[in-house]
Amino acid sequence: MIQLAQVVKTYQAGLATPFTAVDGVSLDIPAGKLTVLKGPSGSGKTTLLTLIGCMARPTSGRIHLHGLPAGTLLQLAEGDSLEITSLPERFLTAIRRRTFGFIFQQFNLVRGISVLENVMLPTYPTGEDRRFVEARAIERLEGLGLSRHLHASVDRLSGGEAQRVAIARALINDPAVVIADEPTAHLDSRLSEEFMDLMGQFKAAGRTLLIASHDPIVYGSPLADAVVEMRDGRIVAGP
Amino acid sequence: MRPPVQRYRNILDFALSSLLRRKGRNLALICVYTLVVFVLASLVFFVQALKREARELLVHAPDMVVQRMVAGRHDPMPAAQAEAIRAIRGVEEVQPRLWGYYYDPVYGGNLTLMATSDTALAADSVWIGQGVARTMRVQEGDMISLRGYAGLPTLFTVQKVLPEASELVSSDLILMSPRDVRSLFNLPEGLATDLAVTAGNPRELPTIAAKIVERFPDTRPILKSEILRTYEAIFDWRGGLMVVVFASAVLSFIIFAWDKATGLSAEERKEIGILKSIGWESADVLLLKFWEGAVVSLTAFLGGVLLAYAHVFFFSATLFEHALKGWSVLFPRYRLVPALDGYQLTVLFFLTVLPYTAATLVPIWRAATVDPDAAMRS
Ligand SMILES: Nc1ncnc2c1ncn2[C@@H]1O[C@H](COP(=O)(O)OP(=O)(O)OP(=O)(O)O)[C@@H](O)[C@H]1O
Ligand SMILES: [Mg+2]
Numbered sequence: 381m382i383q384l385a386q387v388v389k390t391y392q393a394g395l396a397t398p399f400t401a402v403d404g405v406s407l408d409i410p411a412g413k414l415t416v417l418k419g420p421s422g423s424g425k426t427t428l429l430t431l432i433g434c435m436a437r438p439t440s441g442r443i444h445l446h447g448l449p450a451g452t453l454l455q456l457a458e459g460d461s462l463e464i465t466s467l468p469e470r471f472l473t474a475i476r477r478r479t480f481g482f483i484f485q486q487f488n489l490v491r492g493i494s495v496l497e498n499v500m501l502p503t504y505p506t507g508e509d510r511r512f513v514e515a516r517a518i519e520r521l522e523g524l525g526l527s528r529h530l531h532a533s534v535d536r537l538s539g540g541e542a543q544r545v546a547i548a549r550a551l552i553n554d555p556a557v558v559i560a561d562e563p564t565a566h567l568d569s570r571l572s573e574e575f576m577d578l579m580g581q582f583k584a585a586g587r588t589l590l591i592a593s594h595d596p597i598v599y600g601s602p603l604a605d606a607v608v609e610m611r612d613g614r615i616v617a618g619p
Numbered sequence: 620m621r622p623p624v625q626r627y628r629n630i631l632d633f634a635l636s637s638l639l640r641r642k643g644r645n646l647a648l649i650c651v652y653t654l655v656v657f658v659l660a661s662l663v664f665f666v667q668a669l670k671r672e673a674r675e676l677l678v679h680a681p682d683m684v685v686q687r688m689v690a691g692r693h694d695p696m697p698a699a700q701a702e703a704i705r706a707i708r709g710v711e712e713v714q715p716r717l718w719g720y721y722y723d724p725v726y727g728g729n730l731t732l733m734a735t736s737d738t739a740l741a742a743d744s745v746w747i748g749q750g751v752a753r754t755m756r757v758q759e760g761d762m763i764s765l766r767g768y769a770g771l772p773t774l775f776t777v778q779k780v781l782p783e784a785s786e787l788v789s790s791d792l793i794l795m796s797p798r799d800v801r802s803l804f805n806l807p808e809g810l811a812t813d814l815a816v817t818a819g820n821p822r823e824l825p826t827i828a829a830k831i832v833e834r835f836p837d838t839r840p841i842l843k844s845e846i847l848r849t850y851e852a853i854f855d856w857r858g859g860l861m862v863v864v865f866a867s868a869v870l871s872f873i874i875f876a877w878d879k880a881t882g883l884s885a886e887e888r889k890e891i892g893i894l895k896s897i898g899w900e901s902a903d904v905l906l907l908k909f910w911e912g913a914v915v916s917l918t919a920f921l922g923g924v925l926l927a928y929a930h931v932f933f934f935s936a937t938l939f940e941h942a943l944k945g946w947s948v949l950f951p952r953y954r955l956v957p958a959l960d961g962y963q964l965t966v967l968f969f970l971t972v973l974p975y976t977a978a979t980l981v982p983i984w985r986a987a988t989v990d991p992d993a994a995m996r997s
Contacts, residue, residue, distance in 0.1 A: 427992075435896060435990060435992040436992040477898035482897070489893075491890075493636065493640065501633075501897060504626070504633055504899075504903070505626055505899050505903040509625060510629065549897065
């Protein structure tokens with residue numbers, strides 16, 4: 381479970397034009413459920429996701445992660461809790477790698493290299509043996525129906541294929557939490573439905589899901605356990 | 620902790636594939652870089668080799684030479700003066716020498732003719748330097764013809780071509796018996812070109828030189844150490860001229876590298892953001908960029924040094940010849956003896972690899988330490 385308490389993110393704090401994108405958000409995100417963040421453009425959804433996903437630090441407030449996997453770097457025991465906002469970068473990165481799989485709005489694939497290499501990329505700094513990683517990556521890609529494109533360059537993929545590569549990459553480290561930012565923005569309705577089916581499978585496998593979207597296919601889906609609505613950085617309607 | 624070796628390997632592999640991905644740009648960079656290293660390394664090798672040649676040549680030269688001056692010009696001196704100089708305290712030996720310059724009208728070059736007391740050299744025979752053999756196109760057993768003082772040609776047998784050990788200055792040398800030198804130049808018996816003086820203790824040489832000038836005011840002693848200094852100065856000066864030219868080459872390279880680095884392409888910046896957002900630490904990104912930079916610098920450094928080595932020692936520094944030598948027609952065909960020294964290589968390394976690394980590191984550091992969420996906005 382992820383617990384947010386009075387989380388504030390102010391961009392350009394201390395400069396002439398500070399901008400508070402997330403303004404005092406308190407929220408519980410239950411484990412094993414699908415939570416949807418919705419709200420108009422600029423309401424702070426992406427910002428909140430980056431804070432939860434350990435990609436940026438909040439200006440104030442606390443974020444607690446419960447039920448973390450055991451890890452040597454932080455000397456955690458299975459199921460430990462951790463307050464992440466004050467951790468140094470190395471630890472944040474370590475947690476992000478083991479706990480979160482992030483699916484970006486723009487997919488963020490590295491151009492010019494193959495589908496397979498893109499999926500393996502997150503594991504390079506962990507020093508894991510390439511052969512195991514490769515086997516796992518192929519398995520993930522095959523599961524997403526991409527076995528024909530393993531060695532294709534990502535530049536030539538269609539939008540739906542590129543997104544599935546991004547999903548495979550998010551899953552390579554077997555994360556407990558999958559975070560997706562506007563995952564259906566580039567998909568037609570059939571592909572969007574397919575995406576939600578996939579999310580249903582992840583949920584059934586016990587993963588925690590957090591999706592930011594203003595697409596009714598997502599927040600109107602029967603799979604969504606909770607819909608949190610944001611506006612101007614605040615929660616206006618919650619679970 | 621994580622198994623570090625595999626981490627380095629993974630990141631190195633990715634660095635190589637990244638370099639290949641931007642083939643065109645990186646090749647252009649390596650070419651320019653190699654060129655700069657090549658030019659600098661050629662210069663350093665060349666000047667060092669010349670200095671070494673000069674030093675080696677002078678190893679066998681006498682510590683001091685005494686010449687007679689008449690009206691401010693070098694003139695033959697009475698060999699009998701050798702006895703008087705030998706009497707000066709500290710002088711070990713005085714050897715009258717016989718030598719002169721010979722202008723060869725056919726080849727348009729100046730040769731040095733010198734008498735040797737080596738009894739292995741037969742009368743009417745000569746030993747010649749490599750340069751002489753080349754320009755005259757003769758080998759051992761051939762005859763060469765030298766024009767005497769009266770304009771009449773005299774024939775000599777080439778008994779030996781002197782080995783190449785130190786070619787730069789001795790390649791224009793012809794050795795013959797004292798009798799032959801005298802008859803060719805019409806030097807009367809009892810006169811020598813100069814005197815070679817050896818001291819028991821080389822540190823007394825300046826004192827001895829002072830005493831000689833005092834006793835024989837019409838003489839001029841020349842110390843080997845002074846000649847050495849002159850040589851070094853000449854080579855340094857000529858080298859210095861080139862340094863000015865190439866400093867500008869290095870400068871433009873640094874500007875180029877700076878430009879390349881500060882202008883981290885939007886593509887590259889985005890990629891760094893992506894890597895950070897998918898779980899790479901700043902340290903991982905820096906390691907990646909370090910590998911990339913190291914591959915580029917080391918390839919260029921090795922390539923440049925190897926090319927320079929071939930240029931200076933196998934192709935006789937063809938590109939520099941006109942700037943650095945050319946005081947004798949014979950020189951252009953010399954060949955420097957290959958030599959590498961660690962100090963030179965280190966200096967070169969720091970002159971080329973360091974500025975590049977410094978110029979690229981700062982912007983990469985800046986890009987690598989941004990928050991990964993920046994990658995999500997582009
Ligand atoms: N680095 C930044 N500096 C200044 N302002 C920023 C920065 N990043 C985001 N913002 C601002 O924060 C606000 C929230 O941005 P955010 O991307 O979280 O919105 P969003 O809800 O994801 O919008 P959308 O639905 O369009 O993706 C926006 O007004 C944006 O301009
Ligand atoms: Mg957004």
